Amino acid sequence: MSGKTTTTTNNIAQARRTVQQLRIEASIERIKVSKASADLMLYCEEHAKKDPLLMGIPASENPFKDKKTCILL
């Protein structure tokens, strides 16, 4: 058998795998961007108050922010 036939067989096998994969990916159920976006917005809204970097939290509650008073020992 010539090498050319083997290559052709491999290419066909590869193409079959690609088509199979694309079929799997194409078959998933999709929702509309409007719905997806609305859900992202809702999540942000629901969790905003508990987001320290978004809300900014007082220095006294953030271990990384410097507290104003220092005590000299």
Place this chain on the structure above:
Amino acid sequence: HHDPTHFDGGLSNRQLFAVHQVAERVEALGQFVMKTRRTLKGHGNKVLCMDWCKDKRRIVSSSQDGKVIVWDSFTTNKEHAVTMPCTWVMACAYAPSGCAIACGGLDNKCSVYPLTFEKNENMAAKKKSVAMHTNYLSACSFTNSDMQILTASGDGTCALWDVESGQLLQSFHGHGADVLCLDLAPSETGNTFVSGGCDKKAMVWDMRSGQCVQSFETHDSDINSVRYYPSGDAFASGSDDATCRLYDLRADREVAIYSKESIIFGASSVDFSLSGRLLFAGYNDYTINVWDVLKGARVSILFGHENRVSTLRVSPDGTAFCSGSWDHTLRIWA
């Protein structure tokens, strides 16, 4: 016609392709003041990767010079340090228990080091080789326990390993080139993870079957970083094409691009704030841009690093984020 899945805020006459269109009426964010609160100095060369411990305080970082350091970010003290037998330690991760770290790079492996609190700890002696790839290790992450590690490699594959035995549990084939990054879905959303690579693709995988379930190819260059949105319904990516993008998994498409004409250098690493409203992205032009995820606008630009920002993670409780850079330092911002 009545379509119960269609959210109609008076927008049904327009075709909607992006989040910012739906979020038109969302209030814009005000000014942000974020500053460097701590600088972690000690690496002798480029910082390539970092990860937070679940205790929201400790950090592991790895460097081009082969050193892996565990820091207490509150005090900036170094608690542990080990020198790897290879240079370019491109990946490191903290175990969920806080009792071990994983790392690897040009050695093509991912190794786990238990952390002890002995006085003269010899970390190198307790090293356990877990993963073996045929090219460099680019990323690693423990799953929800210390027992399994997920890896990504320059050999184009990702793999799931049992830490105790070193056994390969599942491999993930599909990327057409080096895989550069991965992120595990938040535990509530099930057993999937997303990976990004030099083939410009982001791929979502089923961890049990090894199957790629979704793929996205809209970037124009390598994807350096991927991170799930906190709800698990979307993920962000950062790329050498100088953009960050948001992909929604249920809509199965890109839903936002975060870019500006003035930003021409690649984005190396991205992470969300706790609510998902902010996206922090580190760039090769030494800056960190903060994006309003919903409105698509940049809300802040942070200067401080003196070389490329290579890695960036928000702390587990969202109070701060850490960036690592080729300038040898890590910075904590809040």
